[in-house]
Amino acid sequence: MLSLSSTVLRLPRPFIRFRSQLAPRQVKYIKRHKGVIPIPTGGSTRGTTLAFGQWGIRIKGNGVRFSAKQLTTAEEVIKRKLKVLKGGKVWLRVFPDVPVCIKGNETRMGKGKGTFEFWATRQPTGRVIFEIGGTSIREELARDILRQAASKLPTKMEFIGKDTPPRLGNLVLYPPKPVSETGFTSAVEVPKI
Secondary structure: OOOOHHHOOOOOOOOOOOOOOOOOOOOOOOOOOOOOOOOOOOOOOOOOOOOOOOEEEEEOOOOEEEEHHHHHHHHHHHHHHHOOOOOOEEEEOOOOOEEEEEOOOOOOOOOOOOEEEEEEEEEOOOOEEEEEEOOOOOHHHHHHHHHHHHOOOOOOEEEEEOOOOOEEOOEEOOOOOOEOOOOOEOOOOOOOO
């Protein structure tokens, strides 16, 4: 007689994640709404400055949806160029956790959502994508490495360092000028009477 545990059917999983792939380990539902790319309208500058490395790139153009393949390709370029530097590290500051489903071309309407295709992440303008550091890297070399990585990504990127001010959408937030003893900023000339 068969036991109940041996008669349970094992359904194939729709997606198998390997170690080198950028994808969530486990999700409850594989299909999700499309969503929109966020527009930073509040006052938060979170994720627009460096947190781990010495140099980095952030989005200068419009917000964009990165696929896991695009991020992996750019990361491989950086790792290949950093290989010559002992102790060089790369940090990926975003993670693709949005499932993208696509229906075939010239398909009639209805009959449900399309099948799962790839993982993606939606990022607004000003978000840091990659950082490099771990060892002292010359600025010229870092610029070259990150320029090659940025060419693999679908939007305009800008090179940033530790002293680069944060961004709020398209607006760069420069620190306020120091106030002198007279109460005026040091950049303003006070006429003598």
